[in-house]
Amino acid sequence: MAVLQRIGILAHNTLRAAARQRLFHLIILLAFALVLGARWFREFNFGAPELKFLADCGLGAMGFFGAALAITATGQLFFHELETRTAQTILAKPVRRSEFILGKLLGVGGLLLGFCVALALLLIAVLWSRESELMQQLPEAFENGRQVNYAGVLLAGALQWLKLIVLASLTLLVASFAQSQLFSVLAGFAILAIGHLQHLAHDAYRRSASAAVRLLGGAVVSAFPRFDIFGVADGLDAGLPAGSDIARVVAYGLGYAGIACALAIFSFGRREI
């Protein structure tokens, strides 16, 4: 019980420290501005129906700015404790290093949860308002009622949050042995890029004729998560994905986050601070 309490206090402090960072305010503000402003960008939309375009902008903002927030928040909040020597003070008390890592991750997770929930609710409000206008202007197009699957938007937001948790865990893993914040943040962005290009690498190594290349490629590729699967609910008109698919994505995300977190604890435990 005391362990959970200590982790909770560390997470709360991490969240409070994050709330004071101006960089995070800027990232959150940009994401909100983009979702709200998407209505005025629709003149540049050619291919997709308008509501789909708005949803793309909203989920894109959540994914992109959320990733920036996950990486910078994890790197900055972790190293801030080390540089200001607060970590030494905390760890001198009966606080284990594993609790420190878990507290940091939960704090960043809370920050990301707030970001995703707020942005998802804003996106739903924007979509609802525009859909209501369109229903008045084009009643024949909405004979069967509303077209936007709002539960799908919420689910897409939840899976984005899970993706950001995985990204934050991996950034924390790098930070646990890295010597500088800059390195951790750059590595975080590299992991983000690799994760989004994973499906190309998967296809490339699987097409290889050589079994050795397939095995080696598979091992290297598997060290990084693939982020494309977290977009399984992004299709606004595709309906909700199957429950088994959602369960797989959740298990996959929690699996990677858990392993990265365990390794971060192991690595931080051996670090001299």
Added chain:
Amino acid sequence: MVIAIGLVMGLAGFALDGVGEPVGAAIRRREPELRLEPAMNTGPGILLALLGGFRGPVADALWLRLYSSWERQDIAGTRALVRLVTSVDPRPAYFWINGARMLAYDVAAWRMAGGSASLREDARRQIRHEQAGEALAYLDAARPIHDDSAAVWMERANIALNQLRDFEAAAHHYRRAWEAPGGPYHAARLHARALRLAGRPREALAWLVQLHPGLPCDDDAAAAAAVLDRIRELESELGVPAAEAYRPQEQ
């Protein structure tokens, strides 16, 4: 220690890959594989799309760039951007249909204009066939997500009819367009026309005869009267005896 961490991540990821792979495969079936032209300067916008968000807005921006290449009649740029747009966001049928039109008609016209002024008819036909083939192959890549799109099947049929003069293929594609959800009435009429052009007037007549009773009289798009006229034309062409002629039911 970093190597040990990498090894553990690799092994754990190997196990987790089996959990995520079916979902990844389902997404790939829904959206064709992203193919980037390595030699092409795609700009920083593509990075946004690659990093998981803004696929729609980035594809829209690329579509604007495509218009610019199209206006300059830049064949290589148009070809590359047509593919890039649908690689970034394959969901809107609009991109596929208009991209196919550019490849089938515009690029063919530019190639002909760029050749010698006295380009022989067989050379022109060759270019039309090549471009139609390229456009149809391009539309084939849309099938995983647009197989039930009437508009995409219509475009396929139009290219087969106008550029390839392949009436059999056109008849097949118009029929697929008619059978697709929300298939337009004119797809059914064009199916009959393509059958007629393919030298199968009896099948065209049979098709129109089974089509006509289901056409609503109060819908101009259904053009029930025009369909009846075509039935009469075909009956006359085939010398169908009056006793065997189609008799529409009173509605």
